[in-house]
Amino acid sequence: MLIAAGVLAAIALVDRAGGAANGARGTEPRGGAGPTVQGVAVRASLTTNIRASPGRQAELIAIIPGGRVAQVTGQTPNGDWLRVVYPVGSRLEGWVPAANMEPLQGDPASLAVIDVAVPGQPAATPGPGVGATPEAAPLPDLAITNAFVAPNGTLTIRMANIGRGRFDAAVGLRVTSAAGEVVGVIEIERALLLPGRSATVNTQVEVRRTGEYVLELDWLDEVREANEFNNQLRTLLVAPER
16 A cells, blocks of 8 residues: 555656746647657657666556657667656656657667566576767666555655665765655665666655655765666655644
């Protein structure tokens, strides 16, 4: 039930006109031509789930309504899954089945291959000369996939590692109101998160008023990650009645 609540919050955010809740720079009219996209773009041929990693059993983080445009930033070695940013220009990034997306601009097959572990399956290895550039060591990628206020008024988050490398360290979290007021700054104790895994963290930060809040992991930029621009989540938090 807690995950469902977080998913509904994420859905409300990504379906808002212009994606303003996630820092989108452009607008995307319903049924229209969509925003300007740099690079490769696709359109959802039907309502499609965005997941934290490329697999139908992976955690659901948002939904793209049918007909909406997304920017493509990567693909799995076999091309079955695409990593997309939606809304275009926002900080929300995840994985969608390629079969659900229609090419709109550029060629998704030309994108670099991202070898991400699929839940329940061994990671695929791209063949010689197929897209991927050799890396010295894979990096983790932290994201907040869910957030809610517990009955005692404290904030609980779901922290996920959607990168290729393991995460084994402490990390800072800053919570601010939509108006910029700092509600709490904490350090989450050292935790081990393997690729594709997530953990629930009771932050002990008290949320006294219902409203929009900005939650940002690694706000001092101390953790080296594969993607440094998806650590922030802007969401509605409902404070318990006193």
